[in-house]
Amino acid sequence: MQIYLPIADIPVSMFLLLAMGIAVGFVSGMFGIGGGFLLTPLLIFVGITPAVAVASVTTHIAASSFSGALSYWRKRAVDPALATTLLSGAVAGTGLGVWLFTWLRQLGQLDLIIALSYVALLGTVGSLMVWEGVRSALRTRQGVTVPLRHGSSHSWVHGLPIKMRFKRSRIYLSVIPVIGVGMLIGFVGAIMGVGGGFLLVPILIYWLRVPTSTVIGTSMMLTLITMIVATLLHAATNHLVDAVLALVLMVGGVIGAQFGARAGQSLRGENLRLLLGLLILAVGIRFAVELVLPPTDIYTVQTVEIGQ
Amino acid sequence: MTARTAIALALAAIALVATAPPAAAERIIVSVSNHRVTVTPSYAGDELVLFGSVERDADTPPDRGDYDLVVTVAGPRADMVTRRKERRAGIWVNADSRQFLDVPSYLAIFSNRPLNEIASADVQRRLQLGINNVVLTQRVGTDYADVVATDPFRTAFVRRQTERGLYRQSSTAVTFLTPTLFRVTIPLPATVPIGTFDIDIKLLVNGALVARSETAFEIVKVGFEQFVANAARHHGLLYGLATVIMALGTGWIASIAFRRD
Numbered sequence: 322m323q324i325y326l327p328i329a330d331i332p333v334s335m336f337l338l339l340a341m342g343i344a345v346g347f348v349s350g351m352f353g354i355g356g357g358f359l360l361t362p363l364l365i366f367v368g369i370t371p372a373v374a375v376a377s378v379t380t381h382i383a384a385s386s387f388s389g390a391l392s393y394w395r396k397r398a399v400d401p402a403l404a405t406t407l408l409s410g411a412v413a414g415t416g417l418g419v420w421l422f423t424w425l426r427q428l429g430q431l432d433l434i435i436a437l438s439y440v441a442l443l444g445t446v447g448s449l450m451v452w453e454g455v456r457s458a459l460r461t462r463q464g465v466t467v468p469l470r471h472g473s474s475h476s477w478v479h480g481l482p483i484k485m486r487f488k489r490s491r492i493y494l495s496v497i498p499v500i501g502v503g504m505l506i507g508f509v510g511a512i513m514g515v516g517g518g519f520l521l522v523p524i525l526i527y528w529l530r531v532p533t534s535t536v537i538g539t540s541m542m543l544t545l546i547t548m549i550v551a552t553l554l555h556a557a558t559n560h561l562v563d564a565v566l567a568l569v570l571m572v573g574g575v576i577g578a579q580f581g582a583r584a585g586q587s588l589r590g591e592n593l594r595l596l597l598g599l600l601i602l603a604v605g606i607r608f609a610v611e612l613v614l615p616p617t618d619i620y621t622v623q624t625v626e627i628g629q
Numbered sequence: 630m631t632a633r634t635a636i637a638l639a640l641a642a643i644a645l646v647a648t649a650p651p652a653a654a655e656r657i658i659v660s661v662s663n664h665r666v667t668v669t670p671s672y673a674g675d676e677l678v679l680f681g682s683v684e685r686d687a688d689t690p691p692d693r694g695d696y697d698l699v700v701t702v703a704g705p706r707a708d709m710v711t712r713r714k715e716r717r718a719g720i721w722v723n724a725d726s727r728q729f730l731d732v733p734s735y736l737a738i739f740s741n742r743p744l745n746e747i748a749s750a751d752v753q754r755r756l757q758l759g760i761n762n763v764v765l766t767q768r769v770g771t772d773y774a775d776v777v778a779t780d781p782f783r784t785a786f787v788r789r790q791t792e793r794g795l796y797r798q799s800s801t802a803v804t805f806l807t808p809t810l811f812r813v814t815i816p817l818p819a820t821v822p823i824g825t826f827d828i829d830i831k832l833l834v835n836g837a838l839v840a841r842s843e844t845a846f847e848i849v850k851v852g853f854e855q856f857v858a859n860a861a862r863h864h865g866l867l868y869g870l871a872t873v874i875m876a877l878g879t880g881w882i883a884s885i886a887f888r889r890d
Contacts, residue, residue: 323671327858332819380876387880388887429712429723437720549873556869560861564872565854571876575883612720619714620785621723624707624734 328563329373335569337367342381342573349385349574350581352597353537355516355544357382358443360570362604371435372426373563375514376555380567382516383548385574390545393538400489400535404542406496410503411547417504418511419554426559429623438513439608446519447602454595461591478528490535498529506543511551516544519601654688657681657830657842666817668850674794674818677846683809683832697740697747697833698803699758700813704735704795704848705824711786727782728768734822735795736763739802739813748836756831756838760787760798794818823848 324335341363349356357378364374393399425431481495502524506517521540525531531539556562585593659681666675683696708730715724740747744759754762761778765786776783790796795818805811815828825847832840850858860868 325671325854327854328861330820330858380872383873384876384880384883387877388884391881391884429710429726433720433722549876552873552876553866553869556861556872557865560865562861562869562872564857564861564868564875567872568875568879571879575879575887578883579887614721615716616714616721618785618789619721620782620789621712621714622786622789623710623712625710625728 324565324569326369326373326563326566328377328561329369329566331368333367333369333566338566338569339573341367342570343577344573345570346385346574346577346579347581347584348577348597348600350578350583351585352581352593353585354597355382355386355518356574357510357515357517358439358513358519358601359604360574361514362439362608364566365435366607369566371432372422372559373561373566375422375435375512376552376559376561377563377567377570378514379510379548379551379555380562380564381570381574382514383545383552384567384571385578386516386518386541386545386548388575390538390541393541396538397489398535398538399542400487400531400539402485403487403490403499403531403535404539404546406485406487406499407503407506407539407543408546410500410505411507411510411543412550414504414507414509415511415547415550415554416507418508419551419558421508422512422555423558433612435513436608436612438509440605440612442509442513442520443601443605444609447598447600447605450594450598451602452598454591454598457591458595487531490531490539492529492531494529502529503543507547507550510544510547511554516548518544654686654690654693655832655840656684656686657832657840658684659828659830659842659844661815661828661844661846664846666846666848668821668823668848669852672819674816674821676817677815679813679815679828679830679844681811681813681830681842683811683840685809694835696805696808697742698805698811699744699747699756699831699833700737700739700803701757701763701829701831702735702737702739702815703733703827703829704822705733705826706731707734707822708732709734709786711782711789713782713785727786729786730766730768730773732765733763734824735826736760736790737796737815738763738798739815740800741803741805741811743800747833752833752836752838758831760796793820795820795822817848821848823850 322335323332325332341360345356345360345363348359360381361374361378364378365371390399422431425434478498479494481497483496484493485496486493502521506521509515509520510517518540521543522536525536525540526533552562659679662678662680666677679700685693708728709732710726710728712723712726714721717724738759744753748756748758753759757763764775765783766773766775767782778784787796794816797816803811803813825845828844828846830842830844831838
């Protein structure tokens with residue numbers, strides 16, 4: 322069944338979209354991630370313009386992170402103080418990201434920057450995860466157990482001023498790096514159409530030493546708010562949010578996530594990380610190939626403003 | 630109205646008549662099959678039929694030659710950018726671009742035989758017969774001008790638009806059913822823009838324009854999709870709020886439906 326996407330302005334098979342939503346939902350349920358970094362590229366690969374894909378996926382992530390955030394909130398696994406501090410940075414970062422997005426679009430360089438960001442980010446994160454996954458798989462085979470690396474308990478981050486006590490997470494930390502991290506996540510999310518959970522969680526755990534009990538819930542809370550802000554800003558400034566596209570993806574996503582979560586429980590942690598790493602790396606490589614291969618037509622036409 | 634203005638008006642009228650082309654010997658009467666085309670979400674392209682006849686009058690020379698007809702259909706005007714990719718540091722990036730100002734978003738030029746047989750190159754250029762002769766204004770830096778038809782950006786623009794079915798030219802699309810009765814089929818692809826389409830019909834005899842007529846039709850999109858597109862364009866923030874509420878609603882329903890704790 323073909324449906325016409327009003328903003329993307331192309332007809333697409335509804336079952337294809339639903340299947341993509343379910344597949345990405347499955348993966349996100351399995352790995353406990355938002356899945357934006359997979360969904361945005363998939364939409365681009367089926368012919369939706371990168372700009373519409375990025376803007377519409379922000380809406381999709383708002384939906385999926387809301388159900389997650391609700392359940393973590395009920396379990397008191399969200400640190401409100403930490404979330405608020407991160408948010409103050411994230412909202413500024415999102416605003417900056419949407420502004421840059423609009424500017425790059427006028428310059429005609431938006432698609433390139435989106436593709437380059439994906440190559441850089443997914444390439445790095447994917448490689449690191451695959452490397453880590455392979456190493457730990459080898460170690461288990463050899464029967465060597467390595468204690469988890471905790472690093473030095475005090476890095477330069479802990480020497481920064483304007484410290485604040487985050488009660489629920491039981492940490493005492495300067496607000497500067499927290500706001501900075503928030504800004505980065507908001508900025509990246511607005512430009513790339515990703516929730517940023519796959520970046521935020523490692524940063525919070527390894528760099529800011531937030532305990533694992535509150536890290537996922539707080540990250541989801543942040544994702545939820547930044548994606549709401551990004552949706553509003555993209556809708557108000559660029560008119561690129563496709564509500565029909567987002568709705569079909571959401572429905573597929575929530576269904577897929579349920580099955581993914583069950584499948585994830587039966588897989589071992591290291592294997593899961595290795596799989597996710599390979600997936601991330603594959604998407605990054607796909608973008609890189611697109612950039613390097615000669616295009617079918619070196620000319621493109623974009624309608625700027627149509628008079629009625 | 631004072632006597633002076635009346636005289637002035639009369640003089641103006643005489644002047645108009647004097648400068649008008651020699652008394653028209655022919656008139657073109659045309660009608661399109663549908664003046665308002667509605668595009669629904671399942672719209673997969675359609676076509677419109679233009680019928681017309683050439684009316685002769687007492688002034689028509691009895692030894693009038695064969696008629697030639699050129700029909701130009703121009704969709705709503707739009708500003709468009711054509712970009713060219715170049716390989717830089719191993720990757721393909723948009724390097725150069727031209728902005729096309731106020732150009733037709735849809736352009737079809739139909740005739741009953743090749744334009745070169747209908748009129749001389751000079752007449753073709755003057756009457757804007759053929760895509761190569763239609764003015765497509767470009768902005769190059771601070772200059773506004775149409776360029777030669779062989780300009781790479783202009784040819785690329787026309788080619789891309791032709792690939793999407795939005796620009797087309799055919800020298801067989803106009804069919805004369807009798808020496809004075811003709812028919813043209815105007816294809817409208819699924820990607821057709823909404824708005825007013827102007828049809829300009831030019832009648833030529835022996836390479837010279839003898840009559841001209843104009844008509845128009847309108848393309849409107851209807852249905853839920855159009856409502857969404859309008860809302861997104863004209864009420865961005867409100868639309869964004871509605872979308873966010875929809876997203877939160879879906880997330881909330883999911884959290885209730887699949888609650889495990």
